[in-house]
Amino acid sequence: MLRNWYGRLGLATKQFIFLFSVTLVFFLVLAWTNLSEAERLFKEQVTADTELLLARTNQYIDASLDNIENIVLLLASRSELLDASREEEAIGVLNHYASYNNSMARTLYLIRADGKVYANNQVVYEIVGNPHLQRLYDEAEDNYGALNVSEPYDSPISGHTLAYTMPITGRDKQVLGVVVAELDLERLTTRIAPMIYQSFVLLSSEGRVINRLVPGDDLLPYQPRVYPPELETSFAERLSGLKLGVSSLDSGERPLLIVKSNKNRLGWSLIAFIEEARLYRNLETLYSNYRTASTAWIGILLVSAYLISRSFTRPIRRLVDKMDRVHDVQVIPRLSVTRGDEIGRLARSYNAMLERIQQLLVETRRAEARKKEYELKMLRSQIAPHFLYNTLACISSLAKQRKIEEVRETIRSLVGLLSLSFDKHGEYVSLAEELEGIAMYMHIQQVRYGPQYTYTLDVEEALLPLPVLKLSLQPLVENALLHGIVPQGGGCIQIRGRLERGMVRIYVRDDGCGMPRRQAAAMLGTGEEAEAKQRFTGIGLANVHERIRIHYGSAYGLRIGSRPGVGTSIRLQFPVLPAADPGAGSPKLEQN
Template identity: 65%
Template sequence: MSKLLGWYGRLGLATKQFIYLFIVTLLLVMVLAWRNLNEAESLLRNQVVRDAELLVGRTNQYIDASLDNVENMLLLLSTRADLLEPGNEEQAFDTLRKFANYNNSLAKSLYIIRADGQVLANTQVYYEIIGNPKLPELYELALQNYGAINVSEPYYSPMSGHTLAYVLPVTDEKKQVKGVVAAELNLDSLTERIAPMIYQSYILFSKDGNIINRLDSRDKLLPIRQGEFPPVLQDGFRERLSDLKVGVSSIRGVSDKPLVAVKTTTNRLGWSLAAFIEEEYFYKDLQQLNYNYRTASVVWVIILLFSAFLLSRSFTNPIRRFVEKMDRLNDVQVVAKLPVTRKDEIGKLTQSYNAMLERIQSLLQKTKSAEEQKKEYELKMLRSQIAPHFLYNTLACISSLARQQRTDEVRETIRSLVKLLAFSFDKQSEYVSIEEELEGLRMYMHIQQVRYGEQYRYRLDLDPGLHAYRILKLTLQPLVENALFHGIAPRNGGQITIKGRLERGIIRLYVRDDGVGMSCGEARRLLDEEREQERSKYRFTGIGLRNVHERIRIHYGEPYGLRIGSARGAGTVIRVAIPALTETDEQMGVLS
């Protein structure tokens, strides 16, 4: 025992709590199961008997009431011997139709069979087309028990489907038989009316063992022959029906599933009703078991709360204090380690927390340093990518102007080139004002117009109030260059328009050209897989659309960057979205 107590003492708090609650729960479940096992048998037996009594009384009363309606209708028709007289056929048709339409009964087809063999029906047209070969037998059946109603066994009728018939002879004042009235029952309607009264499945069968109601092929309790329509019971199960005793008994159904069978006594027609209910069904009404479970649940909750209270001093309170200390942590860069005063799981958790803080601080320093180096290397790389081909063509253009002795143009072109190179190589800051960016753009376009002519035009349409805001250097120049060489150059001329506006703290700049344009798919691919290496030799720098887009997202965040819209033959529009920041924001470190 001492070894067991020592082992238990070395366990952690969570393990101790689990073992304690597990043992208590197991004991409660065992006691509860033992009680319920003894009570379930008596409760189930009482429930079966009670449901059987209700079921037998309710269904027998309903079947008798429904059949009484049919008998009353036949008795009324039997008093109308005049309907069988020759020449009264139309009156007979109308009478039969009225009884069929307005009488709330189970009768589906009504017939008047005269002694000469002529048949009058409530649906005479259908009868004359389809016929009913069973009517001669029904006529003979009516005469077998003179003056009383006879009932046939179930059969199939072309007029009424699966049915059985009530027949009654019609006599005149001299008690001479003038004919027979017959009513074929709508057994499908009878099935639909009885089915809601039965819990799950039932069979209504005659004294000869013939099934009266319509069976459902989807029945999950009764064994039905496969592949037959209308559905038919398996022979073995049908033979066992006759062996069922009146009252409650047991029988095996589909897949040998145990069923409770409730059989009624035969009614005046010799019919019996057998209802079949799964034994599992009756467990649903075991209220006493539910009460016991609820009682056990309340007791279990009380014990659980009491146990949690006992463990809170050694487990919950220390963790709560530890969480409070963690909540006061605002800056992981400057934080004091938590004191380790315990040797259990709480102490280990505190040690792990202190070690985690050290790792987080180290990782943050490494991540910040790597990010700063990445931005620095990227900017240096992009600013150093001055395409030799651009310089070669520009110098060749200046040489050509010099040979033509166009001194003023040579001077302006050299000045523009020098300022453009100085603007590009200036390393004081990654950011410039929008006004400075536009000045660099003006120098670039001056060189291009000297080289290619005035047919390459550009127009600025910016609010002067935007000029003081800061922008990443070389943001607009690559966009204008792309529009120049890939938009209007294939058309040998055109115009580039640069617009801008301020909307709720966001500056939106638009570079529009009236060039050849492109498809929507090509426009989307420009920011995904742009072929920088193939195009860089035609540019002033190696900065392409993707470079500009990525630089903006690196410095400002994911919501900012480029959006491209284009259509073939209509030109292209590139929108630049950046936050509205000033030089003061840059000095305060907002721009990084």
């Protein structure tokens, strides 16, 4: 169906559709490829920037933790502060380190082996206490003197925190006490939050959240009715199993793009969350630019394809219009050739073809004229011998009868008739001259057959000057005489001429024996059958009929009507031609 519809379209429409479709598909594929590549590059750039931010944030966290480690190491090296007599000094030192500007320490403790605890906020500690210190003391003591970092927990003094612990040993490696430094995780979160513009989570080596979560962050799933906010357990477990780098994760309501950093020296992992919808919203400007560019490009493509199709097909359409308007090949407008491409060559070939056609038409008209002239000469040559044969036969018969005077009169009529027929140039004579020739012919026949063979003339005076074809009536009269009257031993031939319906009509009637209708129709035919049936006059009538049709057209000629025992009537019809000098040649026939 589509193929048939496309096949019925014009050349310009086909070319327009083809150019537009191919270019549009190419543009859409190219635009889609570029847009996908731009989207991929933008996504890679965002994730690369996030990874860089996470790496720098990890470096900052490590640097901040270095301060805590230094404080813990310094306090662990001052075992003298555990003396009971130096309690005030110990509390002062703890206050000094805790108040240090860059310190992330929230609360510092010195725990003696006997259970005595010194804190930088000694009064608060004595009032509130801290139930986690004994556990921290035991973990530090079991760690063989190394620096230990606990898992996050909630302290009554420091809030959500984790602790650095390290045992204080004497000279004999005996544990005298433990240094405990609880981190200010809220300060840590506050400091690293501006460095990462996405939501983030800092996980411990065991997968627990270290940083303080923001209550207003609706990107991550939180446990309901829990404060401070805590991640859903299943979501937190899934975070622990993520691989390093970029990955995708569904939070339950929206897909998230997750960037996980390498672990720092404490085994912590920093994870940043990017909402994919927000990422694509950032790409909306790019999409908008592509839509605008696509709309403009499609508009330009439409106009360009139309102009290209028009530039190629307009000369062809002009050529087709010129060819469709060609009705008269004698007057054909030439195409102006202004192009040097194949279309210009086509126009030049068309002009050359028209020139050849006009030359062939001229040659054809000349050949037809010569052929017509040869045919007329042949027809005349057929009529003249036939007439002479019959006339000479008549003279021979008179001579045998020794009718010298009749022979003399017949020869005189014959000479006049031949002079009338052959001494004048051209195909036409006046109707009066043609009737004069009929009178001479009938005189010859009356001398031969006797006075019982008569003829009458009834021709309008206005028709006598009109030109007629030479020897167009004589064969009709001859046919009426020899085949109508002679077989029955006498009769009358009537010749009547009238102007009817703007045409000249001459009727030759006889009251002879007549003939059947089929035989009358065959007398105007051609071929061997007609020639055999009408050995003499049949050929003459057919030739007269053909001569009239050649000169005047197919609407004119002879018409024969006959009835056996009644007679025969032949009508000769030709148009009214202006009177002219018969010796000047053929008069001109006005063609409608």
